[in-house]
Amino acid sequence: MKVLAILYHGYAAAEAESRLxxxxxxxxxxxxxxxxxxxxxxxxxxxxxxDSDFQKHIVDAEVLITTPxxxxxxxxxxxxxxxxxxxxxxxxxxxxHIDLNAAVDHKIQVLEVSGSNVVSVAEHVIMSILLLxxxxxxxxxxxxRGDWQVSDIARNAFDLEGKIVGTIGAGRIGYRVLQRLxxxxxxxxxxxxxxxxxxxxxxKVKARRVEDLKEFVSQCDVITVNCPLHEGTRGLVNGxxxxxxxxGAWLVNxxxxxxxxxxxVAKALKSGKLSGYSGDVWNVQPAPKDHVWRTMKNHLGGGxxxxxxxxxxxxDAQARYALGTRxxxxxxxxxxxxxxxNIIVGLGKYETKAYGQR
Amino acid sequence: MKVLAILYHGYAAAEAESRLxxxxxxxxxxxxxxxxxxxxxxxxxxxxxxDSDFQKHIVDAEVLITTPxxxxxxxxxxxxxxxxxxxxxxxxxxxxHIDLNAAVDHKIQVLEVSGSNVVSVAEHVIMSILLLxxxxxxxxxxxxRGDWQVSDIARNAFDLEGKIVGTIGAGRIGYRVLQRLxxxxxxxxxxxxxxxxxxxxxxKVKARRVEDLKEFVSQCDVITVNCPLHEGTRGLVNGxxxxxxxxGAWLVNxxxxxxxxxxxVAKALKSGKLSGYSGDVWNVQPAPKDHVWRTMKNHLGGGxxxxxxxxxxxxDAQARYALGTRxxxxxxxxxxxxxxxNIIVGLGKYETKAYGQR
Numbered sequence: 001m002k003v004l005a006i007l008y009h010g011y012a013a014a015e016a017e018s019r020l021x022x023x024x025x026x027x028x029x030x031x032x033x034x035x036x037x038x039x040x041x042x043x044x045x046x047x048x049x050x051d052s053d054f055q056k057h058i059v060d061a062e063v064l065i066t067t068p069x070x071x072x073x074x075x076x077x078x079x080x081x082x083x084x085x086x087x088x089x090x091x092x093x094x095x096x097h098i099d100l101n102a103a104v105d106h107k108i109q110v111l112e113v114s115g116s117n118v119v120s121v122a123e124h125v126i127m128s129i130l131l132l133x134x135x136x137x138x139x140x141x142x143x144x145r146g147d148w149q150v151s152d153i154a155r156n157a158f159d160l161e162g163k164i165v166g167t168i169g170a171g172r173i174g175y176r177v178l179q180r181l182x183x184x185x186x187x188x189x190x191x192x193x194x195x196x197x198x199x200x201x202x203x204k205v206k207a208r209r210v211e212d213l214k215e216f217v218s219q220c221d222v223i224t225v226n227c228p229l230h231e232g233t234r235g236l237v238n239g240x241x242x243x244x245x246x247x248g249a250w251l252v253n254x255x256x257x258x259x260x261x262x263x264x265v266a267k268a269l270k271s272g273k274l275s276g277y278s279g280d281v282w283n284v285q286p287a288p289k290d291h292v293w294r295t296m297k298n299h300l301g302g303g304x305x306x307x308x309x310x311x312x313x314x315x316d317a318q319a320r321y322a323l324g325t326r327x328x329x330x331x332x333x334x335x336x337x338x339x340x341x342n343i344i345v346g347l348g349k350y351e352t353k354a355y356g357q358r
Numbered sequence: 359m360k361v362l363a364i365l366y367h368g369y370a371a372a373e374a375e376s377r378l379x380x381x382x383x384x385x386x387x388x389x390x391x392x393x394x395x396x397x398x399x400x401x402x403x404x405x406x407x408x409d410s411d412f413q414k415h416i417v418d419a420e421v422l423i424t425t426p427x428x429x430x431x432x433x434x435x436x437x438x439x440x441x442x443x444x445x446x447x448x449x450x451x452x453x454x455h456i457d458l459n460a461a462v463d464h465k466i467q468v469l470e471v472s473g474s475n476v477v478s479v480a481e482h483v484i485m486s487i488l489l490l491x492x493x494x495x496x497x498x499x500x501x502x503r504g505d506w507q508v509s510d511i512a513r514n515a516f517d518l519e520g521k522i523v524g525t526i527g528a529g530r531i532g533y534r535v536l537q538r539l540x541x542x543x544x545x546x547x548x549x550x551x552x553x554x555x556x557x558x559x560x561x562k563v564k565a566r567r568v569e570d571l572k573e574f575v576s577q578c579d580v581i582t583v584n585c586p587l588h589e590g591t592r593g594l595v596n597g598x599x600x601x602x603x604x605x606g607a608w609l610v611n612x613x614x615x616x617x618x619x620x621x622x623v624a625k626a627l628k629s630g631k632l633s634g635y636s637g638d639v640w641n642v643q644p645a646p647k648d649h650v651w652r653t654m655k656n657h658l659g660g661g662x663x664x665x666x667x668x669x670x671x672x673x674d675a676q677a678r679y680a681l682g683t684r685x686x687x688x689x690x691x692x693x694x695x696x697x698x699x700n701i702i703v704g705l706g707k708y709e710t711k712a713y714g715q716r
Contacts, residue, residue, distance in 0.1 A: 010509035017513040100433050120521045123542070127492055130485035134672065137498060138522050139638075139665035148644035150427050150668050151368035157374040159674040160479045180541045183483070267476035280497075286506035294501050305670065310508050316517040 002040045002084070003329075004029075004061035006054050006072035007091075009045045010316070018357040019315045021322040023068055028091060028322045031330070037333070041316055047072045061330070061335075064088045065325060069309045071097035071285060079106050091325045093117055093172075095344050096229040096256055100355055103345045111338060111344035113324030114172065115314035121254050124280065124311030125224050131305050132276035133158050134223065134248040138302035143190055151302035156275065156300050165221035166190035166297070169227030169255065170197055170207065171354065177348055192216040194353070214244040223251045225279075229256035230356035239264040242298050250303075253279040254311050257293075266296040270301055278305025286307055359628065360398045360442070360673040361687075361716055362419035363388075364412050364430035365449075367403045377673045379680040380425055386449060386680045388687070395691070405430045421690070422446045423683060427667045429455035437464050447689055449683045450476055450670050451531075453702050454614055463705045468703035469696060471682030472530065475670030479612050480534035481675055482669030483582050484637065487539075489606040489663050490634035493518050496660035498564060514633065514658050524548035524578035526553055526594070527585030527613065528565065528713065535582055536563040548577075552711075572602040579655035580608045583637075587614035588714035590658065597622040600631055608661075609635040612669050613653075624654040636663025643667055 007304040008245050011022030021029050034041040042061070044053035054072045058064065062084045074088065079102040088098055090112040103110050112315045131137065135157040142153065148286070163186055167174040168253040170191040178189055182205055189207040196202070196209050209214035214238075217223060223245070227233050237251070238261040245251075251274055253260050262283055268274040275298055282291065288306070293306050325343070370646040379387050385401045392399040392431075400419070402411035405428070412430045416422065420442045424430040425547030426686055432446065437460040446456055448470040451528050456703040461468050489495065493515040500511065521544055525532040536547055542582040554560070554567050568574035575581060581603070595609070605621075609632055611618050620641055626632040633656055640649065644666070651664050684701070689696050701709040 008508050010513070012508075012511040013509040020513050022512075023509050055388050067495045084401070092562070111714075119543070120517050123518055124492060127485060127494060130481060131489065134482060134485055134669075136485060136489070136665065138667060140495060140663065143645075143666060144662075146647040146652065148666050149369075149371075150666050150671060151371040151378055151381050152364050152673045153668045153672065154380075155368070155371040155378050157668060159478050160481055162674065173490035183540060185518060185539045221456040221686060234617065283445050285502075290503040294504065301488050304502075305498065306501045306509050307494065308500060308511060310497060310511045311492075311516060312519050313508060313512045314515040316520065318512070341442070 001019040001063065001064065002057070002061045003034055003063040004057045005041070006047050006070065007045060007067060008070035016051060017315075019058065019318060021070070021318040022091060027334070028065070030322070030326060030327055033326065034291070037161050040094045042163065045070060047336060050084045050132050052227055058082045058085065062086050063329065066093045066097060068094040068312070069285070069313050069334035074098040075104035077106065079103065088174045089109065089328050090133050091321045092317075093121075094228060096355070100350070104348055104350060106347045108345070109343070109347060111328050111342045112143045112344055113321040114341045116321035116324050117317040118172040118176055120314050121173050121311045124178060124254050125173070125226070125252055126180045128252040128254065128278035128305050129224065129250065130160060132252065132278050132303065133160050133163065135302055137281070140302070150170035156302060160222075161185045162187050163221040164190065164219055165224070166192065166210070166216055166221040168216075168223065169311045171226065174224070174226030175201065175205070177226060182206070190216060190220060199308055200220065210263055214241065217241060217242045218246065220249060221246060222252070225251075225253040225255045225259055225347045227255055227259065228354050229258055232356040233259050233263050235259070236239070237261060237265070239267070242268045245273060247273060248275040250274065250276045253277070255284075256280060257282040262292060269296050269298050272299055276305065280309045280311045282309065287296055294296055359421065360400065360415070360419045361392055362412075362415045363399070363401045363403060364405050364428065365403060365425060366428035366454040375673075377676060380427070380449060380671055385421070386683055388680070388684060391684065398477070398697045399585070403428060416440045416443065416673060418442050420444050423449055423686065425449045426452040426454060426455065427643070427671050430601065432456040434460035435465065437461065447683055447686050448677045450675075451479075452586060452614065455715070458703055458708070462502045462706060462708065465706045466703070467701070467705060469686050469700045471679040472697075472699045472703055473556070474679035474682050475675035476530045476534055478533065478671045478672050478675040479531050480538060481508070482612050483584070483610055484635035485534045485581055486610040486612065486663050487582065487608065488518060489612065490636050490661065491518050491521065493660055495663060496658070499580055508526065508682060514660060518580075520545050521579040522546045522548065523580040523582070524550065524568070524574055526550050526581065526583045529584065532582075532584030533563070535584060544614070548574060561689035572599065574708045575599060576604065578607060579604060580610070581615045583611040583617055585611075585613055585617065586712045587616055590714040591617050593617070593619050595619060597625070601624045603631060606633045608632065608634045611635070612639060615640040615643075620650060624650040627654050627656050630657055632656070632661070634661035634663065637664045638669045639669045640667065688691040707708050
């Protein structure tokens, strides 16, 4: 059986750090296990264009492994060429780089390692909220360049205490964000989601649901995006929605870059509508060198907390999603049932509502 | 009555942002109130050397107001020259820049605005822990300079979940740090303090006390310093104590710079004994341009989360400590009793154990 994995290159880092499992070099720790069973295992980072390893090998692979960090974009076109493809496994969480409707049509299963990095991402969200609200980046840059001017930092530094924080999406990640916010004595925790949280879960974090999105954003000092990318959420945070934000709000998006309109966000930061924007997800990954989110700033020269897509690929997370990927493959090879929470697309149908199923 | 305040300059920032109360320009919002009562109110940032405003005016001031952010160092020498001085008010928390023993000897009261910025600092600690453990700074710098290499960041990025976190000092700030850590599902929360927490308080945060400092540090993945600076804590984290740390531990110090040995910390970061060091306090403030903590790094080029001293001077905190300073002065002018929690040195004696009283 041919197994194709599209991973990111680790180069020297992967040689030096064997826990960097999600790299081309360390192959999710699956190589010996797969090849000893007689499977062919192709691993590459080459993913763009007709000459890429991805497009060359997808035509006869039965299993495709990808990650959200260096996504192999499996379009309907490619799915139609992938005559042997039976199962796509996302080593991590978030399968929007796969055309899920086309996977349904072609009876290709899509699975994720659902729990593998939800905590990692939730932690990144809390860090990002704090570093925007507290104005960390300009403060650190000031120290590095040899300056010291407390007032230039303090003038745009606030406490999280007493602010109103809301999450778009209160699923596995969004709910963990709410849990971690509870002891910060925010003024209120809000959430926007297609379904209400179970009453006990909402009570535990004392979060209030706001059903109308514009009303929701207009009440928040801090907004964090924790929903999947699908047809219903692409470009959700656009110029129109941003106009309903509080002036000077902070926005954190570790979900998917394309949920926010790139240029509208940059414009809102420049105008002061947003005080800060932070996250690790981009509309295209790797982000082009001239991507406006790399260097956009607020009018005080701060408010940018962007990083490459790594919040869900800490070494702790890599251990979990490498193991989870192996478990999914083992179930597939031996015809055992998959863990239901990992199934995005089953045989010819969606098994989750998370991706806005047809 | 002559009131002398040593504050930091805000320049254009203070002109533009009236909430920057703790600046020379905005004078803690006290000017009209003080002068309308006929008091002389001298405000300056000039604090070093015999020609400074601090040393010129201290000789006949009755009230001295200082902050930890731009500390006017009130030595025994200066106290002996300050013949009229009756009361020192720290606008903020932390009065180690005042020779407290000398203040006791000369019956000069020392007061702080105790609650004013404990939450601000505790939030900064949580942010700093997360940004070190998750390797934020090198990730952001990578984005700014136009690169994208996830593995170079991920190789030294971890989750806080499952780690052991300990605080040196479980007082007003340290305890708030523990409270905020509870939902992060750390493996364990530890504390080191001269006294145990009340049983109910310890149970609430499920923190275990370790009585021996070397044993304490040897168990922690992350250590945060939240104790006052005094004779017993100056240089507490030195080369010897660092040798008992776990290899690759992370250290966060927002208490006082001089609690950690400057060169021992830099050396430990370089050697890999520490993976990261972060904080906003320095042995001298403003820190000299060539202070090693500005640019020290771990062997992977990261692990530095330093900022100027501002964690307790967010705009939210400034509102609280400006008001608190006014309340202390009002009590003093009208001979009303002070809030006991604000009194560090009363008339000729310590009123707190926090500064390691004689």
